[in-house]
Amino acid sequence: MGRSPWVWGRRRAPPAPPPGGRGAPPPLPALGATLGRLLGALEALVAPGERERAQRLVRDFGAPGGAGPRLQERLRRQPPAPPRLPEWPWGSSERLPLPVHTSAGLVLPRQDWEDWRGQLAFAARFVAGVLDFRLQLRWCPRFPAAAQSPEPWLQAAFGGVPGAGAPPDEVLRVPPGASPPNFITVSRNGQFFQVEVCDESGSPLGVPSLRAALGGAEGPLGPGGGAPPWGLLTGQHRRAWGRAYGLLMRDRLNRASLGRIQRSLLALSLDAPVMAAGRGPGGGAAQILHGGGAGANSPNRWFDKTLQVVVGEDGTCGVIYDPAVIDGAVVADMADHALQFCRGPDPAPWRPSCPPHPRPQRLRFSLGPEIGPEFERAKRHLDSLAADASVLCVTHGGFGAAAPAQELLQVALQVAFYRSHGSLCASCEPTSLGLVLPGGSDLLRPPGAPVLALAQALQDPQQEEQLQVTLLREAVQEQARRRQEVGAGLGAERHLRALREAALAAGEPLPELFVDPAYALATHFRLCTLQVRSRSGSWLVRGPLVPDGYGVGVTHVAPQDPQDPPEPPEPPKTPEPPFLEEEGGALHITITSFNCCRETHPERLGGALGGVLDQLRGLLRRHGPL
Incomplete structure (x- = not known):
């Protein structure tokens, strides 16, 4: 079995791009x-009494002269459409809220400082590290797409922002050929500011200038301190x-204010402290997911x-992102890079003789009588x-090189x-198609039959361990093979959705398969689930997709690589909850x-x-690695 690039121990090169290159349209999977993938999923999920009907529906759909071959041919004849952002095949027609339901987050290791001055100093450094990462993306060999300018996902x-009130698959972003924005949106105490972070040439400002600019955004609130909670x-x-956006x-x-927020490179929230009971990893995850409430x-x-x-002023820090637009692996790498940037040598302090930094501009809004009820509903x-x-x-100890980490989880x-x-249950892991x-x-989705056989064998105390290992190896190997297929554009879920939409676009009634309870x-x-790797020990968090479901974020925390340069000692921090560490890192x-x-x-x-x-x-441990 080929090793996964997620096995800890040494860095591995990313898989080679599939034949046809990045400019070619993604392949159309075989019907x-x-x-077959759908049938395997149904057989492991539906009750035995419903299995025969599900099998019949799948056979009828794919039989010669059935709806499947006709819709497949329709997809084959369609000209390749330009990529849209995001492609979100598991979206909901109910247009669920972004917090918890859609957005994901990365909770950084808890920081330690004495007061708001430390908060601003860290924020300036971290933002500078993010901007440095953005510049390096263009030349990073792990992301060859970034060398093509302009790159839609990078923009x-x-x-970028999801279009308010627009179709779910639309993202507003800088038009191709236009100059990228040179400012970010900073929020403090519910007020929003435009803060310039790049000079006229697009180069990021120094950390002292950023720190001074953020200090202007945190100053006295003035008479508008009781501004409505627009966010x-x-x-x-x-x-x-x-509806509120239209008003x-x-x-x-x-x-004007909404346009500036939409065009900004990113948003920076300078949070107030939270209650002491909410300062652990769980409290930090809640702050990143939804902010704790009105x-x-x-x-x-x-x-x-x-x-x-x-x-946060109390050291709670993180990153919120849209997993439909930017891959969690990129966000985790960005956070690691920015944290490493923060541990660099102290920059020279800003002095009055330095070029003046641009003052933050407070973004003001006009409150009309029709918008008042919207605030109450939002609260x-x-x-x-x-x-x-x-x-x-x-937390859990890692597996080292014993097994492919992603597939095993x-x-x-x-x-x-x-x-x-x-x-x-039906389980899924959003996977990027960046190579195609x-x-x-x-x-x-995991393979149903092998996983079911493994689950039953592991629960049987009389079952031989050798058989359990064999079933585990089969399930992991099949999961690895599916990951390669999905990454190459040959996944089943996107194809099934395309077949369903082809029937709707043609004005045909949906085939019976798509309206069946199975x-x-x-x-x-x-x-x-979402999985990322991190060397900083961050926590990945996301909400469930359905009301009776779970959202699971897994961070594979890498052990210290001997090839990495030694990091400077850090000041003492608030103790983190202990977790198992061994040669293979931790989870x-x-x-x-x-x-x-x-x-x-x-x-x-x-x-x-x-x-x-x-x-x-x-x-x-007893039977050797997979």
């Missing part, structure tokens, strides 16, 4: 292969935010930005969302869900669910996952 990541409006359902755009002052830091967010950095919604979202943070999560709920379709994505069950993803796992659902319990799933990981690690 039979896609239906959408730095300077709360962006956290509502997309239709509600679209705001009627006023010229509002149009009485906490939610008014300090502008959820309608692709990339938002959060720096109730964010408070309810903050109370309903439950986050559990757990996907399989282990399915086995843990089986132990917690007595059955498998920049800005595109597809869903990777298909609805197979696409009701109760487990949605930081966050599990999120909604309290309103009585069927989901993060603690129960987390406990089951810990047991499964311990059992699998024991098997690998």
Whole structure:
């Protein structure tokens, strides 16, 4: 079995691009292969009494003269469309809110400083590190696409926003050929400022200049200190935010302020302290997911930005991003780079003799009588969302080179869900198609039959360990093969969605397969996972896709690489919760669910996952690596 690039121990080169190059349209998967994947998923999910009907529907759909071959030929004849951002095949027609439901976040290791001066100093350094990372992306060999200018996903990541009230797959970004923005949006105490961070040539300003500029944004609030919480409006359902956005755009002052926020490179939230009980990893994850509600830091967010950095006065820091636009692996690399930048030597302090830094411009809004009720609805919604979202943070020792980390975690999560709920569920992991379709994505789901056989074998105390290892190897190998197929543009989920949309576009009634309860069950993803690797020990967090589901973020924390230069000693910090560390690094796992659902319990799933990981690690120690 080929080694995964996620096996710790040494860096591995990314997979080679598929034949045809980046300029070629993504391949059209074979209809039979896609239906075979669907059939395998259905067989592991539906009850035995419904299995025969599901098999018949799949056979009828793919039979000669059936709807499947006709729709496949229609897709084959379609001219390749330019890539859109984002390609979000698991989106909801209900236009769910961005916080918790759609956005993902990275919780940084807790920082330590005495007061708001330390907060501003770290924020300036971190933003400078992010801007340095943005410049280096263009030449980084890991991201060859960034060398092509302009790159759509790069423009959408730095300077893009989801279109308020627009179709779900539309992102507003800097037009090709236009000069990139040279400023960011800074929020403090619910007020928003435009802060220039680059000079006229596009080069980032120095850290002292950034620090001085941020100091202007944190100054006295003045008579407008009780300004309405404009940021709360962006956290509502997309239709509600679209309605409020339309009302705001009627006023010229509002149009100017909204336009500046939309064009900014990113958003920076300078948060107020949170309660001491919310300062652990779980409290930090909640702050990054939703801000804590209308009485906490939610008014300090502008959820309608692709990339938002959060720096709290109490040391709670993180990054909020749209996983439909920017890959979590890029965000984790960016955070590691920025944190390393923060540990660099102290820059020379800014002096009055230095060139004057541009003063922040406060973004002002006009409050009309029709917008008042929107604030009340937004407050109730964010408070309810903050109370309903439950986050559990757990840690586990790594596996080193014993197994491919990504594939093993996907399989282990399915086995843990089986132990917690007595059955498998539809599970997915959003996967970037950057090698074949920049800005595109597809869903990777684990193989149903091998995972079910493994889950049943691991629960049988009389089962021979050699058989358990064999079943584990089969499940992981199949998962690795599917990951390669999806990355090459041959995934099943995107293809099935295209077939369904082809029928709707032609005005035909949907084939029976797509309206059957079995298909609805197979696409009701109760487990949605994201995985990244990090050398800083961050926590990846995302919410569930469905009300009775879980969102699981996994950070593979790398051990210290002997080839890396030694890092300067850091000042003492507030102790972090202990976690198991060994040669293979560690796992930081966050599990999120909604309290309103009585069927989901993060603690129960987390406990089951810990047991499964311990059992699998024991098997690998006794029987050797996969």
